Amino acid sequence: MLAKIESCSILGMEAFLVEVEVDISNGLPAFNIVGLPDAAIQESRERVRSGISNSEFEFPLKRITVNLAPADLRKEGPSFDLPVAVGILAATKQISRDMLSDYLFVGELSLTGEIRPVNGVLPMALRAKESKKKGFIVPKENASEAALIGGLKIIPASSLSEIVKFFSGEKEIEPITEDIKRLFMNNTVSDNINFCDIKGQEHAKRAIEVAAAGGHNLLMVGPPGSGKTMLARRMPSILPDMTFEEAIETTKIYSIAGMLPSKVALVTSRSFRAPHHTISTAGLVGGGQHPRPGEISLSHNGVLFLDEFPEFTKSALEVLRQPLEDGIVTISRASSTSTFPARFMLVAAMNPCRCGYLGDKIKECVCVPSSIRQYKSKISGPLLDRIDIQVEVPRLTKKELVGVSSGESSETIKERVQRARDRQQKNIGDSNLSCNAQMSPRLLKKYCKLSDSAQNFLENAIDKLGLSGRAYDKVLRISKTIADLGERDLIEVEHLAEAIQYRCSNNSNNYYNF
């Protein structure tokens, strides 16, 4: 007897349809799975056997062959447990076969026949809808994620026996629907970390506000204890809200990585990832035999915070360059090439030198010039070129920590940031950009209009301060964001003058030129 069940698998960011063919014939009892399955799929034989037996069905003592088609694409993971089990039940007439072909099946089985959640259900649901299926049988825990895709009957399954009863009509299962608007409204940043915790640091805070508004990459340089980590952790509290498209994209990545928190259908707040500096290159940009998104993709539309920046391996830092430029990362394998989105905002923090106290008001730096240069050279020029805003964060004295007032709350700052981002969407949205940081040199010319006096001022500044071509682009991009924050269309002298401050000191006598 032959049965066909349809399922799905993930390759890179996309799902593809997989036909699960189950053939049961007479002969010595055997159970084989063919069609480029990985090790986890081979193990699924044991789970399927126990799952069927323990759900009070009969596991046929015959020759069982399962074929996963198309046979040339490698398939992975435990999500074929359910379709294989259903196929066996169908081939042995233990499940009603009438409506099986209307549905797509995914799910992992436990030994007791319970259905467990799997990764990548959101892109699978998209594929199911495209292939005009009526419904999608998914693990209960994945149901709301799948339900984000309207127009598809999402059946939450909790056990194999329940599925059998569903198809025989003995049991109704209410399809799951999600109200996306409601999910979106729920997005309250109830974090108790807030910018008003921070004393002083007016300059750094303003730089962070500008970075958040324009999506600019940011480097903070300062001695230990100056509050760099503290500042960075407060970044998410002022980031503009995600758009619906952004939320779906980010959710897709989390779904594939199996990192959607339970009971969360849609990732509605921007992610903040802070990998430790010992992370491998593959962990950072993605990799593995069956490519998985790395930290840079998990921070897509959000923040990637690299604390102790120079401590990351040189190779890990260098591979950041392409994604920083293109907003995507491509992982090539012998069998396939996968592309993951990786448009993140890089926030990096580092000490100014090995001992950490170069430029500190109180503690003296004990580094020799060559060690300062060597420390600095860990961050390559091309990487620095991609970081628009660089700020030096001073260490507050004990007296200042007590005496100085803390500034605005995250909520107040976020309001300005949101307005500035909305303006950007209106201004540059037609070029498919979402924020100023993404403007290429060519688009800079198109969108950054300077007043006459600003034009003169900029030429003078380049001359007097010796700004390079790269620095010129950065200044334009940042001043556009500052103008947006000030709700102005034309870039004025004041916007340029402020933008010019968001660079590190270039004092050749101290050999510290960023």
Next chain:
Amino acid sequence: MDKRFWLGLKLIPVLDKKIKTITDSFESAERIWLADRNGLSKIDGIAINEVDEIITRRNNIDLERWWQRYKNIGINILTIFDDDYPPLLREITNPPTVLFFKGDLILNYSNAVAIVGSRLASIHGSIIAEELASELSKEGVTVVSGVARGIDGSAHKGAMRGQGGTIGVLGCSLDVIYPPENKKLYGEICKHGSLVSEYPITTKPLKWNFPARNRIISGLTKGVVIVEASEKSGALITADFALEQGREVCAVPGNPKNKLSKGPHKLLKSGAYLVEDAGDILDVLGLIGHSEKKKESSVEISLDEQRVLNFIDWELKHVDEITRELNVSSSDAAILLTILEIKGLIKQDIGKRYLRIH
């Protein structure tokens, strides 16, 4: 023609070490180079057992090829027997017999001043050194220094702005760039003066070369000005040489709490001249008549800019201090700072701190 033989003597270490003795006995370089076994053994200062080594070495040297190599790098040779040997340097107890140089040697040697100091100079010190050098050079004074990081580099840079020009004295040979980031500075110095060394090419910057180099720095000048130096700084060795050689020693005072003030203050306590501006140096060295103080440069600045400038004053101030003390927004502080920076009135240092420079 003779210069080739001088080069030959410098290329044989046994002879180089004794170059002063052997040439003082009125032997010309050519005669020494061409001397046979017998002739060599008769030269004052050459021991019998050294003769064989000299001859073997000499046979291995293709003098013409070496000469061309020096020419290709642009290196010239000056000996103490030449008329254009720097007159002040000739007066010291152990002047270099042979000097290699690159660049233009027609400089005002009798009007030279050395400016030296710490390699780890603060932005404060660097600015002062650059300013003093620039003003001296504009008065026609040649500024000599050691092409090191910090004060030395600033002194050379400043001196290039005037017609006095600059001389850099190296502790290595002229083909070795040290510190490595000085490549550009080497070139600029050659354009605005000359680079000088007593070492044949491929000599590394060995530790013990530096005191010897310092005697040339002071030896070339009428006086030495120390700007920022810790107690152990090599700049103090230059000051010692200056005293030995009968040259003036001047020092720029600093903040008593700063360890870079220890060197100059030590000198001041033992009688060095206190220097506040280039005029002081000219006075002490009896150089040219004290030029009038320059009129304050007349950049127009707004009231707000003036407030910031007054607040920053001559102490490093962080941008956040400006925001707080003057009660302005941090973006306004940033705007004013950029404008003052462009007007050349303040300078940014590490840690986003600013210093007034005019």
